[in-house]
Amino acid sequence: MSYTEEQLRAALAEGVAPGSPDVQQIVRRGRRIRRRRRAGLTLAGLAVAATASLGVQGVLVGTAQVVERPPTTVTVSAAPGLPPENKQALPPAPLIASESSARVPAEKTVKFRPLSFFTSYRIVCADPDAWVIVRTRRQGGTVSRCGPKGMTMSENKESAPSGWLKRTQEFEVWVLPADAPILSPRRGTGPDPYAGCTVARKDVGWCDGEYLPMPLVRQPGALEKLVAEIRSRPGAWAVGVYDRADATDPVPTVTHTITVTPTE
């Protein structure tokens, strides 16, 4: 027995009880998505911000010691290039944790115990064109150039996940040389990141010989594969975490979105 296309259409069209959309709930959900994306972009360095403490190529970034949960004052010595405190925080927040490396590609996992909902981060690189890839468990992560003045980004009450203050948090920072084969994050912002690729390999997140940003942070093994292809070379960089218990929102907003604040 065969069916006709008409029968197929009729079967598909068979009634589903009508529903009523909750537009407000959809919009609220959309706002949450937007906040998460902004938080991700923040970590990737949307901020064209930062202090003038590093913008020079060849600066030596030393090592720094991670100390978790200091009282409310500076307890670690800042790596060269990392300011001892984030003056954009309100009040200025001390460095509570940092990691650094003298080579690229390199990965460091930064662990810290937040003291407030307004934890801020800073990444500085000797090479402003170095690729910085941040991977977090909650947001996936992002990919961006380090920038001539490094990056500064901060959490707020909306971006911090539940239990933020109750446990040690961590994220991975990978810094890759400027010539790493990564497609510009601007490409692939449409629904299909592989659109326009002549040769695409979705198993490794690869498009015409270069790696797409999203698979690098979301597809297990893709970033590791890319790193394995890159020759290790000198390239100093550091990441710092700033916080204090009495921190307040430096830029209160009505909608409480992630705030990216340029440092002085």
Add this chain to the structure above:
Amino acid sequence: MDDGFDSFVVQRYDRLRHTAFLLTGDLATAEDVVQTALAKAWVAWGRIRTNPDSYVYRIVVNTHISWWRRKWRDEVPSVDVPERPDPHDFTTEVVRRQALLMAIAGLSRSQRAIVVLHYFEQLTLTQCAEVLGCSLGTVKTQLGRALKRLRVDPEIQPAEVER
């Protein structure tokens, strides 16, 4: 945001929900898929407002596929059209439709998406390819396989159907 998004949702919600139901086979999941798709559409509304349908269909299909991968990896749907029901049974037509729907549920995710988009949403095959992010040839091949599996013959006209 009052720039057409609300009216788009009101106008398209039931249809999208129906589409998602055909894809997922579960009304609660369908509503969640549609709400997720519309929330993403809200975020991108500024650049998709002139032609939001394609974007929303794409999210619905991709969300369905990604959720299937995450949640229903172990599900093994029926792939065969059940035996033909008794032609003298007054419920024959209903049973036939149910059989067809069950068979649709047994298609692969991409085949099901093509069948639903083409025969329910009435998208052209080119539009299906656009939504699914694949070539027209792939859509045609997949649709042909799906129809064969469903025993739907495009050559047969309603009048010729065996009753």
